[in-house]
Structure formats: C-alpha cells, structure tokens
Amino acid sequence: MLDALRTPDERFDGLPDFPFAANYLDNLKGFEGLRLHYLDERPEAAGATFLCLHGEPTWSYLYRRMITVFVGARGRVVAPDFFGFGRSDKPVDPSAYHFDFHRNTLLSFIEQLNLTDITLVCQDWGGIIGLTLPMAMPERFSRLLVMNTTLGSGDHQLSKGFIDWRAWVKKNPDLSPGGLLKRSCPQLSPAECSAYDAPFPDGRYKTGVRRFPEMVPDHADAPGARLSRDARRWLGQSWRGRTFMAIGMQDPVLGPPVMRALKNDIRNCPDPIEIDEAGHFVPEWGEIVAKKALAAFNR
Numbered sequence: 001m002l003d004a005l006r007t008p009d010e011r012f013d014g015l016p017d018f019p020f021a022a023n024y025l026d027n028l029k030g031f032e033g034l035r036l037h038y039l040d041e042r043p044e045a046a047g048a049t050f051l052c053l054h055g056e057p058t059w060s061y062l063y064r065r066m067i068t069v070f071v072g073a074r075g076r077v078v079a080p081d082f083f084g085f086g087r088s089d090k091p092v093d094p095s096a097y098h099f100d101f102h103r104n105t106l107l108s109f110i111e112q113l114n115l116t117d118i119t120l121v122c123q124d125w126g127g128i129i130g131l132t133l134p135m136a137m138p139e140r141f142s143r144l145l146v147m148n149t150t151l152g153s154g155d156h157q158l159s160k161g162f163i164d165w166r167a168w169v170k171k172n173p174d175l176s177p178g179g180l181l182k183r184s185c186p187q188l189s190p191a192e193c194s195a196y197d198a199p200f201p202d203g204r205y206k207t208g209v210r211r212f213p214e215m216v217p218d219h220a221d222a223p224g225a226r227l228s229r230d231a232r233r234w235l236g237q238s239w240r241g242r243t244f245m246a247i248g249m250q251d252p253v254l255g256p257p258v259m260r261a262l263k264n265d266i267r268n269c270p271d272p273i274e275i276d277e278a279g280h281f282v283p284e285w286g287e288i289v290a291k292k293a294l295a296a297f298n299r
Contacts (some may be wrong), residue, residue: 001033002096002255004089007199017266018064021085026122027049030107036109037087038080041071048117048142052079053106055124055149056212057177058281059086061195065286066121066250073294080109082125084208087197099152099224103129107136119143123282124254125167128152133212134241135234144243145293146269147282148254150262151183152217152234154225161252166213173210184250184279189258235246235266244293248285254269255280270296 012022026035039060041054050070052063059080067077082102083089093095104127110118118141122130127149135139169175177200178193200206217225243266247259256274263269274290279284 002091004091011198015193016241034089040079046076047065049076049115050119053130055126057209062283070178121145123147132231146245148248148251148260151182151228153228154217154220154222167168169213185284191291232265241266245272246289247272248282249276250279288291
C-alpha cells in the first residue's frame with residue numbers, strides 16, 4: 001500500500017460558494033487503501049452525467065460555477081479529485097505519480113460508479129488524461145466539453161509557455177496554488193484563492209503538484225504518449241458523440257494555437273467559443289461556458 005498523506009477535514013470548512021457534500025471511495029479497485037474524494041450532485045430525475053475533471057494544481061473546487069448550471073438543467077455532476085489533489089489522499093513517493101496510475105484511477109472510478117451517458121468536462125490534465133478514456137469505454141461517453149487542454153502525444157514540440165511553466169515549478173517546489181490562480185484570475189476573492197490552497201497544509205502535501213508538469217509526455221516514447229496518439233486517432237475517426245470547445249484566450253500554455261490543433265483532432269468538433277478575458281483556468285468563467293454548452297447540446 002502506498003504511503004500517503006490525508007489533508008485534515010477542517011481545512012475545507014467554510015469554502016466560499018461550495019456547498020457540495022464530500023463523498024469518498026476507499027475501496028476503488030486497484031487502489032485499495034487510498035481514499036478518493038469526489039462530488040456527486042444529483043437532482044431529482046437526473047438525466048445525463050457531467051464528469052468534471054480538474055487539472056494542475058487545482059481540484060474539484062474549480063468546477064463550482066459550472067456545477068450549479070448543470071444541476072439546474074437536471075444533470076448529475078460527478079467531480080473527482082485526482083490522487084495528490086483536493087480532498088483525495090496524497091501519495092508521498094513521487095514515483096507513484098505517472099500517466100497510467102491516474103488514468104487507471106479514472107477508469108476504475110467510472111466503472112465502480114457505473115457512470116453512463118457521460119459528458120466529459122475537462123481542462124488541463126483533466127483532458128490530457130480524460131480525452132483518452134472514451135476509446136476505452138465508448139458506450140459510456142456521449143459528449144465532450146473541452147477547455148484549454150491537449151493530448152500528450154509526444155510527437156509535437158511543447159510550447160514555450162509550458163516549458164517555462166515546468167521550469168518555474170522546479171524552482172518553486174512549494175508553490176501556492178491560490179497565488180497562481182490569483183495571477184490568472186484576478187477577479188477571485190482572497191477566500192476563493194485560499195480554497196485552492198486548502199488541500200496543501202505544507203509542502204509535504206504537494207508531491208502531485210510538483211510531479212504533474214513532469215508527467216506531460218515530451219517525446220514519442222514517454223509514458224502515455226502512445227496511448228494519447230491512439231486516442232487522437234480514435235477521436236478523429238471513431239468519435240460519434242457531440243463536442244463543445246471553449247478557449248481561454250489569455251492562456252500562454254494551452255491557449256488558442258494548441259486548442260485549434262486539438263479541434264482538428266476531434267471528429268465533427270464545431271468552431272470553439274472564445275473567452276477573451278479568460279486565461280488557463282477557464283472554469284472560473286464557467287457559468288457562461290456551461291450555459292453555452294448546454295444550449296449547443298440542446299439541453
């Protein structure tokens with residue numbers, strides 16, 4: 001069993017605009033002994049499932065603005081925290097954090113909750129890993145809602161913005177997620193920024209935060225790269241669901257050039273909407289994105 005830290009519950013008391021109940025799995029197949037946190041908001045007579053996958057260095061708090069809109073449209077919203085983030089357990093060994101570890105977590109999670117008619121809502125690592133899932137279980141996925149992400153195919157040069165970001169994380173191993181969000185999303189209140197710091201009482205809890213930039217496949221034989229190329233091919237040839245894409249135009253890492261390339265990789269992906277004032281963390285502008293996506297999906 002992996003040695004892991006667990007953030008004290010009191011760190012999550014009184015988070016602004018986050019009235020959602022915590023749910024846990026400590027018997028996830030293949031990950032026994034680790035506790036995974038997830039949100040599961042299910043209105044009466046819920047229809048489709050919105051599976052919201054966060055990225056680095058955030059957690060399910062990122063989706064609070066979108067959850068309300070989806071639930072209001074009678075959708076079930078399920079938002080897990082990757083191991084190493086949010087209220088989920090945080091393995092202390094850096095080698096525990098690799099592409100297959102997190103992808104297999106999600107595959108097992110979807111199967112254990114028996115999620116169907118899924119709209120994959122993804123940003124950053126939520127898409128880098130999440131967009132490889134539909135080809136493994138196509139009968140469970142119906143729609144994609146894609147925001148500032150990519151596929152880690154390893155056959156394209158990484159953007160200068162990402163290379164700079166990875167170098168910055170190396171130099172700042174005890175980085176503040178709340179401080180990072182504040183720079184990208186100046187409209188956030190101090191309490192909201194603190195909510196992004198809540199999962200990490202000190203640097204010992206940030207192994208995942210430090211590791212995720214290193215996990216992005218940067219050559220053709222990197223872990224996850226071949227799988228991502230297979231997913232790209234599958235999304236381009238075999239995807240039969242509907243897609244909605246939103247781009248935060250101020251993102252220097254996974255911004256317009258990366259997203260327009262991804263659009264061309266997804267079969268029948270319509271032209272994206274552009275959020276001019278948004279940066280990397282598009283779900284912080286999530287109310288408008290969620291409403292436009294629902295309209296596009298005719299929901």
